[in-house]
Amino acid sequence: MHKINLSKKQSEIVNLKEGAFLIEASAGSGKTRVLTERVKQLLNHNSSKILAITFTNKASEELKDRLSLDTIKNNNVFVGTFHSFCQSILEARFKLLGFQKMPHIFEDESDRIEIVEDVIKSIPYFTPLYKEMDSKERSSYKSRVLSFISEVKRELAEPEELITDDGEEHFLMLYNEYQDNLRSNNAIDFDDLILLIYKLFINNEAARSLYSKAYNYIFIDEGQDLNKAQYYLLKSLCSKVINNIMIVGDPNQSIYGFNGSAPKYMQTLFVEDFKAKKITLDENYRCSKKVIEAANKLMDLNVEAVNHVIEGKFEIQRSSNELDEAKFVVSKIKELINEKLHSDIEGEIDYTKIAILGRNRFVFKHIEEELISSEIPYYFKSGNNGVKFETTFMKVFDNYFRIKINPSDKIHTRKLKSLLKIDDFDDEYQIELSKYSFFSFVKNIVDHLTGDNMKGSIKQIENFIKENNLFNEEDQLQIANEVEGFKNLWKTYSINNLKPTLTGFKNAISLGTVLKNVKEDGVCISTVHTMKGQESEIVFLIGLDDGTFPYYLAIEKGGEELNQEKNNLYVAFTRAKRFLYLSYPAIRKMPWGDNKSRSISRFLKVFIKQ
Numbered sequence: 001m002h003k004i005n006l007s008k009k010q011s012e013i014v015n016l017k018e019g020a021f022l023i024e025a026s027a028g029s030g031k032t033r034v035l036t037e038r039v040k041q042l043l044n045h046n047s048s049k050i051l052a053i054t055f056t057n058k059a060s061e062e063l064k065d066r067l068s069l070d071t072i073k074n075n076n077v078f079v080g081t082f083h084s085f086c087q088s089i090l091e092a093r094f095k096l097l098g099f100q101k102m103p104h105i106f107e108d109e110s111d112r113i114e115i116v117e118d119v120i121k122s123i124p125y126f127t128p129l130y131k132e133m134d135s136k137e138r139s140s141y142k143s144r145v146l147s148f149i150s151e152v153k154r155e156l157a158e159p160e161e162l163i164t165d166d167g168e169e170h171f172l173m174l175y176n177e178y179q180d181n182l183r184s185n186n187a188i189d190f191d192d193l194i195l196l197i198y199k200l201f202i203n204n205e206a207a208r209s210l211y212s213k214a215y216n217y218i219f220i221d222e223g224q225d226l227n228k229a230q231y232y233l234l235k236s237l238c239s240k241v242i243n244n245i246m247i248v249g250d251p252n253q254s255i256y257g258f259n260g261s262a263p264k265y266m267q268t269l270f271v272e273d274f275k276a277k278k279i280t281l282d283e284n285y286r287c288s289k290k291v292i293e294a295a296n297k298l299m300d301l302n303v304e305a306v307n308h309v310i311e312g313k314f315e316i317q318r319s320s321n322e323l324d325e326a327k328f329v330v331s332k333i334k335e336l337i338n339e340k341l342h343s344d345i346e347g348e349i350d351y352t353k354i355a356i357l358g359r360n361r362f363v364f365k366h367i368e369e370e371l372i373s374s375e376i377p378y379y380f381k382s383g384n385n386g387v388k389f390e391t392t393f394m395k396v397f398d399n400y401f402r403i404k405i406n407p408s409d410k411i412h413t414r415k416l417k418s419l420l421k422i423d424d425f426d427d428e429y430q431i432e433l434s435k436y437s438f439f440s441f442v443k444n445i446v447d448h449l450t451g452d453n454m455k456g457s458i459k460q461i462e463n464f465i466k467e468n469n470l471f472n473e474e475d476q477l478q479i480a481n482e483v484e485g486f487k488n489l490w491k492t493y494s495i496n497n498l499k500p501t502l503t504g505f506k507n508a509i510s511l512g513t514v515l516k517n518v519k520e521d522g523v524c525i526s527t528v529h530t531m532k533g534q535e536s537e538i539v540f541l542i543g544l545d546d547g548t549f550p551y552y553l554a555i556e557k558g559g560e561e562l563n564q565e566k567n568n569l570y571v572a573f574t575r576a577k578r579f580l581y582l583s584y585p586a587i588r589k590m591p592w593g594d595n596k597s598r599s600i601s602r603f604l605k606v607f608i609k610q
C-alpha cells in the first residue's frame with residue numbers, strides 16, 4: 001500500500017496527548033485510518049498498553065494487518081470485537097462466574113429457538129396456549145420470546161422492566177427457564193458474553209482492577225453502534241482508572257438500532273461520563289465528486305470532496321423487472337471490463353474492483369443467475385459468525401465434536417440422535433444400526449481427537465472420504481470442501497494461539513474470530529450491513545424499490561426505524577470510491593407468486609427531476 005499523507009486535522013488527532021476524545025466524522029473521512037495511525041504510534045512507546053475494539057472480526061483482522069501486528073507475541077495490545085474481548089476474559093475467569101467448566105457459545109439461532117421451544121413445552125402454563133397456535137404463530141412466538149430475552153440482556157434490564165404488553169408477563173418465566181436450560185447445557189449465548197463480563201467487573205473489584213490495569217489506552221471503532229451493555233461494560237472497565245479513550249464514529253451510519261445500538265452512547269453518555277472532547281472530520285477522502293454530491297443530497301449534508309479532480313459517476317436505472325435489472329448490471333459490468341481503463345480509476349478495471357450491494361440477500365437471485373450464465377466470477381462476502389455445514393457427514397462430525405468437548409450439551413446430543421436414529425452413542429449394536437454407517441469412523445476419530453493430533457486426524461478424514469465408496473462423486477467433492485474449510489480454520493486458530501484447545505477452537509469458530517478462508521476473487525456481492533467500513537471502486541446498488549429499500553416493515557413502523565434505513569442507504573452510497581449505479585425494478589415478483597408494480601425508493605425521490 002502506498003504511503004498516505006495525513007491531513008493537518010488527521011495528524012492532530014493522531015498526535016493528541018492523553019484524555020478522552022470523540023472523533024465524530026462523516027463517511028470516508030479517515031476515521032479508521034486515524035485510529036490505526038494513532039495505535040501504531042502509541043505501540044512504538046513501550047509503556048502503551050492498548051485495547052482496540054472494532055465492530056466486526058473483519059475490521060479487527062484489517063486493523064491487525066495494517067498494524068503488522070503479531071498479537072500473540074505482543075501482550076501489550078488486544079485487537080478484537082467486544083465479544084472476542086469478553087470471550088478471552090471468560091476463558092480465564094469462568095470459575096468466578098459460577099461455571100465449573102468453560103461454557104460453550106450457542107451461536108446458532110436455530111439452537112436457541114430449540115431451547116425456547118423446550119422451555120415452552122416444559123411449563124404447563126403454556127401447554128394450552130401453544131396448542132392453539134398454528135406453526136406460523138408458534139415460530140413468531142418463539143422469535144418474540146428470543147428477542148425479549150436478548151433485549152433484557154442488551155439493555156442490562158430486569159425482565160420485569162421490559163414487559164409492556166398484556167400476556168408478556170409470562171415471558172419472565174420463560175426468561176428464567178431459558179437461562180437455566182442454557183446453564184444445564186453448559187452454554188451461553190452472545191448476549192450473555194457481554195453481560196457476564198459486565199457483571200464480573202461490577203461485582204468483583206479485584207478482577208476488574210486487573211483488567212483496568214492491563215490497558216492504558218482504549219480505542220473503539222464504529223462508536224455509533226455501541227449498545228447499552230457494551231457502553232456500560234466499557235465504563236466499568238475504565239472505572240476512573242483508564243482515562244485515555246478514543247471513540248470514532250459517525251451517527252449517520254447508525255444501522256444497528258434493531259440490536260439496541262444508538263449513537264447516544266458515544267454522543268451523549270461518553271461525552272458526559274468521560275468529559276470527552278469532541279473533534280470532527282468532514283472531508284471525504286474515499287469518494288469521487290459525483291458520489292459525495294449524491295450522499296450529501298441524500299442526507300442533507302455538506303461534506304467536502306478531497307478528490308475534486310475525480311468526477312466519478314452517479315446514475316439511476318429503472319428496469320422493467322428484476323430480470324432486466326440483473327441484465328442491466330451484468331451488461332454494465334461487461335462494458336466496464338471491456339473499457340479496461342478509465343481516467344477516474346486507478347489501474348485496470350477488473351472484477352475485483354466491482355461490488356454489487358443490496359439491502360437483503362433475496363435481491364441477488366437473478367444477479368447470480370446472470371453472472372453465472374455470463375461466466376463472470378463472483379463471491380458472497382460473509383458476515384463470519386459460526387460455520388454451518390451442509391453435508392450430512394460434516395453435520396454428524398460437528399454435532400459429535402460438540403458433544404465430545406461439552407458432554408452437557410443436550411441440544412446437539414438430541415440433534416445427533418435424531419440424525420442417526422439411535423439413542424446411545426456408546427452402544428456398539430446401535431452404532432451398527434445407525435442411519436449413517438460412517439458414524440463409527442467419525443466417533444473413533446472424535447473420541448481420540450486432541451489439539452496435538454488434529455492435523456493427522458483431518459488427514460485420516462480426507463483419506464476416508466476419498467477412498468470410501470459410501471459417497472458419490474458429488475458428495476465426495478462437497479465433503480472434501482467442507483473438511484478443507486475446517487482444516488483451514490484449525491490452521492488459523494492454532495497459529496494464533498499459544499495453547500490451542502478444542503474448546504477454544506470451537507468457541508473461536510462460534511465467534512467468527514477464525515475467519516473462513518473464503519477466496520475473495522471476482523465481483524463481490526454483499527448486503528450493505530456486511531460491507532460496512534469497507535469500500536469498492538465501482539458499486540452497483542440494486543433493489544431500490546420502495547418496500548425493499550426501505551424495507552416495508554420499517555415503512556410501517558416509521559420513526560427511528562425508517563431513519564435507520566436511510567442511514568443504511570447512506571452507508572451503501574459511501575462504499576463507492578468512484579462509480580455508483582443505482583437500480584430498481586418497476587415490477588417485482590412477490591414471494592407468494594404474484595407480480596407487484598413498484599415505485600422508486602422514497603429516499604431517492606430527491607434525485608428525480610420533477
Ligand SMILES: Nc1ncnc2c1ncn2[C@@H]1O[C@H](COP(=O)(O)OP(=O)(O)OP(=O)(O)O)[C@@H](O)[C@H]1O
Binds near residue numbers: 028029034532533
Ligand atoms: N489523508 C488521506 N489521504 C489520502 N487518502 C486517505 C486519507 N485519509 C483516509 N484516506 C483514504 O480514504 C478512505 C476512507 O478512509 P477510512 O476507511 O479510514 O474512513 P472512515 O471514516 O473510517 O470511513 P467509513 O466510516 O465510511 O467506513 C480509505 O481508502 C483511506 O485509505
